[in-house]
Amino acid sequence: MKKVLFISRSKLSHNLLRAILPLAPVKTDMDCLEGVEEVSRIPKRGKRYDLLLADWNSFSSLKDPLQGVSELEKHPLTKGAKKILLHPLAWAGLRGLSEAGFSFRAKPFLPEDLAHIIGEKI
Amino acid sequence: MRWGTVENRISPRKHLRMRVVFEDEFSEEFLYFLSTDISVSGLFIESPIHLQEKTQMFLKFALREGETPIQVVGSVIRFMEPRRGRGRRKKKARLGIGIRFLGLNPQDLRRIEDYISA
Numbered sequence: 019m020k021k022v023l024f025i026s027r028s029k030l031s032h033n034l035l036r037a038i039l040p041l042a043p044v045k046t047d048m049d050c051l052e053g054v055e056e057v058s059r060i061p062k063r064g065k066r067y068d069l070l071l072a073d074w075n076s077f078s079s080l081k082d083p084l085q086g087v088s089e090l091e092k093h094p095l096t097k098g099a100k101k102i103l104l105h106p107l108a109w110a111g112l113r114g115l116s117e118a119g120f121s122f123r124a125k126p127f128l129p130e131d132l133a134h135i136i137g138e139k140i
Numbered sequence: 141m142r143w144g145t146v147e148n149r150i151s152p153r154k155h156l157r158m159r160v161v162f163e164d165e166f167s168e169e170f171l172y173f174l175s176t177d178i179s180v181s182g183l184f185i186e187s188p189i190h191l192q193e194k195t196q197m198f199l200k201f202a203l204r205e206g207e208t209p210i211q212v213v214g215s216v217i218r219f220m221e222p223r224r225g226r227g228r229r230k231k232k233a234r235l236g237i238g239i240r241f242l243g244l245n246p247q248d249l250r251r252i253e254d255y256i257s258a
Binding site: 034038 | 161162164165166168169170171172173187188189190191195197198
C-alpha cells in the first residue's frame with residue numbers, strides 16, 4: 019500500500035481526490051491537510067509518505083513559501099517523498115519549489131489523467 | 141433520473157460534447173469531465189469515478205467554444221451508465237453521472253433553452 023499526502027486549502031478537492039484514488043494503478047492510502055504549516059502536526063512515527071501532492075494554494079498564503087518547503091524536508095515521514103505541485107494554468111510560479119524537488123502539473127485534470135500522474139510517481 | 145425517451149423526460153435534452161469543469165470552493169479549476177448531453181434541468185457527464193448522490197459541486201461549462209461559460213452549482217442525481225436506446229447496454233458504454241442544476245440564473249437558463257431549441 020502506497021501512502022499519499024495531499025495538501026490543499028480546498029476540502030472539496032480532498033473529497034474529489036479521494037474519489038479518484040481507486041483509479042490509480044497502485045493501491046494507495048491518502049491523508050489530507052489544508053496547509054503546509056500543518057505538516058509539523060503529523061506524528062513523527064509511522065509509514066513514510068511515498069508521494070506528496072500539494073496544491074499551490076497550500077503555499078501561496080504563507081509569508082515565506084520556502085518555510086513550508088523546509089517543514090516538508092524536516093519531517094521524517096515526508097522528507098523522502100516524491101513531490102508534485104498542482105497549479106492553475108496561468109501561474110507565475112513560486113521560487114524554490116523546483117530546487118526542492120517538486121515537479122509541476124497544471125489543473126484541471128481528467129480524473130484518469132490525475133490517477134495516472136499519481137501512479138507514475140509512486 | 142433515467143435519460144429515456146422524450147415523452148418520459150422532465151425536460152428535453154440535446155447532445156453537448158464539452159468540458160465540464162469542477163471548481164473548488166475558491167473558484168479554481170480542479171477536475172474536468174466531458175458532457176454527453178444537457179437539458180434545462182441538468183447534464184450528463186462521462187465519469188469513471190463514483191460520486192454519491194446529492195454531492196454538490198461548482199460547475200463551469202460553455203455551450204459552444206469561445207462563449208462565456210455558465211457557472212452553476214450542481215448536485216449528483218445518479219451514477220449510471222448512459223442508455224443508448226432500448227435494449228441491452230452497449231458493451232463499451234461509459235460510466236457517467238447525472239447532475240441537476242441548482243439555482244441556475246435566468247440568463248443562463250435562457251441560453252440553455254435557446255441552445256436546446258436551436
